[in-house]
Structure formats: structure tokens, C-alpha cells
Amino acid sequence: MTKKSNPELDLSDVDHRVGKPVGGGQLWDPCSASDIRRWVMAMDNPNPLHWDEEFARASRYGGIIAPQSIAVALDYGHGAAPACVGRIPGSHLIFGGEEWWFYGTPVRPGDKLFQDRRFHDYKVADTSFAGPTMFSRGDTVHRNQHGALVARERSTAIRYLAEEANKRGKYENQLGEIKRWTADELTEIDALRHEWLLTTRSGISPHFDEVKVGDTLPRRVLGPHTIASFTTEYRAFLFNIWGTFEWVAPDGVDDPWVNQDPGWVDGFGFDEEGARIDPRLRDGLYVGPSRGHIDADKAGEVGMARAYGYGATMGAWCTDYLANWAGNDGMVRHIKSDFRTPAFEGDVTYFDAEVIDKQTDTTWGVPLVQVKLRLTNQDSGVLVSSTAEIELPH
Template structure:
């Protein structure tokens, strides 16, 4: 028996608190306050989405919307726990979590300043596989339905969480051997990145929608770039999720469920848990970044304790990037209807992320009752490493 086979045998996930929760509704956090214009602006700043319809009051007033409108991606920003709550259910001792992917369905109800979203959550299912990254690894899925204060359906999300033993991932050090040292960008390289970013943001700044008959299979969308990523950018992203602001949410539980999962400890490895009692006095003790499971995103030493080589980005952010990119191309008269994104690896500190997309199919008649184009999108780092693969259906006007 090889050493790796012996290690795989000795590392096991304790799922005794998981199985009886499959298929059941769960609770979680509910934001107290409605979405404000500043919340929308904070979100698009963090997602590096300079579409003026989301932040420029004068531009937005002259548009068909008559005022600011939130990007479709904000649904996850107005949720508790980055949308991963229904996929992180059950106590697994000494575990950690990273995002594995997201699937979204959007129903055409926009979010505006003054709107408030409410969530229904359900733990869908899970499977366990042996991975090079951490040995025995759980891939769990959970569903969230987002409705506004009028009961109108805004979006549905199915999130995939990857739960694993932090010590096992740390021992294997997969990313230590793969990503190399933090890239040092030359001034010329940074100027080229900024040039590409500017060209993308100007490519459809006015929000003009391409017509269904004007696009063809094989057409490529304008390339986008985000980065270089940094501790500052990761912190900005995290702080745009409103549940991280002190006192913004309260706990809610589903009715009629025995032992509902609401805010129990999912088994975070030592040094990554919350201090729920201490947070009543010092709310920093459960905000996730100073204390909690997200601290590895901005702390290279803590990142190493959960199998990451250095500070790294958020899965929910990558999902939002995909939605924003596609929605900006679709313009004011189009919209993203569906995305399915698989997260292959994180965006590490010092890297940049490139977006490349192509139309692969067209449907004049669809199950949505509207014309759709299907788009394949890939996010890669500067060295060609795949971070995300995404398939999406985007509505365009006739």
C-alpha cells in the first residue's frame, strides 16, 4: 500500500450530523433593512463592475428604468453567508469549506433601492469523493429562493460547497506545488491590463442590447480582465456582502422542522470558528474576516492552514463576475436567465482573471418563452489556469 493510499484511509469525514438533514428546509440569517442605493454602489465597486446604470444617478434617471437598478448578481449580496448556507449543513469536526460552483435562474424582477429580499433555503444533497486536494471530500448542494417584499420571485440559486478536513488539505499542499510565487507585474504589463479593462467597460457602457437576429453562433464577447487581485480587493469584496456589517441580520428558522439547522457550528477547524456569545459584546468576533472561516482569504498564514498557498478570492464573487459580465453584454433590454458555473480553482493574490466567452447556440423559442442565446464562458489566470467554466442562457430582444 502506498503512502497516499494509507493517508486516504486514515482521513475520514464524520457525517453523523449530516444525513438526517438532507432534503430539509434550513434557517439562517435574514437582513433587517431594505437595499439602499449605497448598498448597490458598494456592491458594484467590490465586483469591479463600472456599469453606470448601477451607480450614476443622472445616467440611470435618463434610462428606461428611471433610476438606479441593481445588477442581477446582487441577490447573493443581499443573502446571508454568500449563498452557501444551505450547502453547509451539519457538523463535520475539523472541517473547512470552499465554493464549488453556483447555478442561478433569474425571473425578470429587478432589485431597486428600497427593495428587500427574503430567502427560503433547503439542503439538497451531497456526495463524497477522494480528491488530490484533501482526500475524502464532500460536495454538498443547497437551494435558495429569493423573493422581494411583494412576494415576487427574483431568483433561485443552487450552490455547491466543498467541505474537507483542513489538516488533510494542509498536509497535501496541492497549491503549494502548483501556483508558484506571487507574480510581480511590470509597469508595462499593468498598463496592458488596464487598457483591456478600459476597452471592456467602454464596449457597452450605454447598455445597448444586441438583437437576437444580429448575433451568430461563433461570435465572441469582448474580453474582460479583473486584477491584479490583492488583500485589499478581497477585503473590499467581502465587505460588500451586507451580512458582514454589525447588526444587519437576525436568525430565522423554518417552521415545523425538528432540530432545524440555523446557526450551529458546522465544525470549523481550530482558529476559524465564530464566537457567538462573545459577539454580543464585540461583534467583530463573528464577522468572519477578523474572526471566522473567511480569514484565510486575506491572511496567507491562515490560508496555508486550510490548504491554500496564499490569500485567495471568494467563490460567490466569481459567480457574480460571470453574471455581471453577461448582463452587461445583454444590455438594458436583455437579461441573464440562467447560469451554471463550476469553480475549478480560486483567484490567488497577485493574479489577474481573464474572461473569454463565445455564443454556442441560439433558440428563437425557449422554455422561458423568450429568445435565448447560449454562451460558454471561461475565466482563466494570466498563466492560463482555468478558474471557472460557465454555461449561460441570455435573453436578447428580437
């Protein structure tokens, strides 16, 4: 009897790219006020500083500014492009986490962000989800048209063999039927959402001296998540709108990995040449690696039980939730978020956070409050675990 060999990832096109700058997409147009409004609408972030012209003009900013999370919406590929480098045949990708550093330069209507990208490193581990699984990291530096540093990101991609994940069916075994919410439950969710948005609407920042270790932040809820909400989120990432970007490559790099095929399974790739005539052939809601987010059948082909949300969206939720608490005179300086499980169709997401430390001497040159944030679903399953350092007025 022949012993069945274990599946393996083909990393022959990955190793030689480690540590090298890579290319990707660059948006043609500056960020508009409508782009900002579309983004906060998709993230269900009702902070009036980002959409209400009268409110924003009366603020210290004198007009609408984008939330801190906007950098990922003005990037290509949900910010994960430099973590998805090299062709791995038969693979798929989900997001594993993000780490962000912010430098105090707000994005305003009319600004344009430029990105420098580098494939940082990877490791391979055996997981119950898909067997041999790559955890790869990539770095992106975001600067505006004046060269001012806006943010840095380190993204983590999880790359795995879709066939193996589909055979193991981890999420399908864990999930039951889509949750059907009663009218009373939905009323309770709406009341909690409304209560949270009132706590941050004024933009008044807590003072560093007033905040104490052990303080909890107001609870937030998102959802129930639906195909409509996932679609709204995807369309707020500007790169997926027809004709919005060009391919760019760093100078002096041989084979800089600009728009090559990462090895997606059949039915999940783009037709770059065909899209010159029919742009729908690279529209991620219809074709490409993101189609499983809104198509339960396609989700099943890559190991997911049903339609599911976006990693970059969860990262943005975390950043903006904390930035809203920090108010108009505060900001998130650093946040590291580990993604544990997606937000599935029918679920809701709860935000619970606690102050765990106060730091007076920091590398940022200002005192910082450290906050631990967890995102969970209605069954207490953890979606995201984040730790952030937040600047407050002092």
C-alpha cells in the same frame, strides 16, 4: 507494523438533514442605493445603470437598479449557507459552483429580499486536494417584499478535512511566488479593462437576430487581485457588517440548522455569544471561516497557498459580465458556473466568452442565446467554466 487508516469525514450529523428546509440569516434593512453602489464597486462593475443617478434616470428604468448578482450580496453566508449543513469535525469549506435562475424582477433601492433555503443533497469523492471530500448542494429562493420571485440559486459547497488538505499542499506545490507585474504589463491590463468597459457602457442590447453562433464577446480583465481587493469584496456582502441580520428558522422543522457550528478547525469559528458584546468576534475578516482569504498564514492552515478570492465573487463576475453584454433590454435567464481554482493574490483574471447556440423555443417562452464563458489566470489556468442562457430583444 500498524497500517495507517485513511482519513474519513464524519457525516453522522449530515444524513438526517438531506432534503429538509434550513434556517439562516435574514437582513434587517432594505437594500439602499449605497448598498448597490458598494456592491458594483467591489465587483469592479462600472456599468453606470447601477451607480450613476443621472444616467439611470434617463434609462427605461427611471433610476438606479442593482445588477443581477445583487441577490447573493443580500443573502447570508455568500449564498452557500444551505449547502453547508451538518457538523463535520475538523472541516473547512470552499465554494464549488453556483447555478442561478433569474425571473425578470429587478432589485431597486428600498427593496428587501427574503430567502427560503433547503439542503438538497451531497456526494463524497476522493480528491487529490484533500482525500475524502464532500460536494454538497443547497437551494435558495429569493423573493422581494411584494412576494415577487427575483431569483433561485443552487450552490455547491466543497467540504473537506483541513488537516489533510494542508498535508497534501496541492496549491502550494502548483503556485510559485506572487506575480510581480511590470509597469508595462499593468498598462496593458488597464488598457484592456478600459476597452471592455466602453463596449458595454451605453447599455444598448444586441438584437437576437444579429447574434451568430461563433460570435465572441469583448474580453475583460480583473486584477491584479490583492488583499485590498479581497477585503473590498468581502465588505460588500452586507451580512458581515455588524448587526445587519437576524437568525430565522422555517416553521415546523425540528433542528432547522440556523447558526450551528459546522465543525470548523480551531481558529476558524465564530463566538456568537461573545459577539453580543464585541461584534468583532463574528467579523469574518478577523475571525471565522473566511479569514484565510486575506491572511496567508491562515490560508495555509486550510490547504491554500496564499490569500485567495471568494467563490461567490467569481459567480457574480460571470453573471454581471454577461448581463452587461446583454444590455439594458436583455438579461441573463440562467447560468451554471463550475469553480475550478480560486483567484489567488497577485493573479489577474481574464474573461473570454463565445456564443455556442441560439434557441427559439425555450421553457422561458422567449428566444435565448447560449454562451460559454471561461475565466482564466495569467498562466491560462481555468478558474471558472460557465454556461449561460441569455434573453435579448427580438
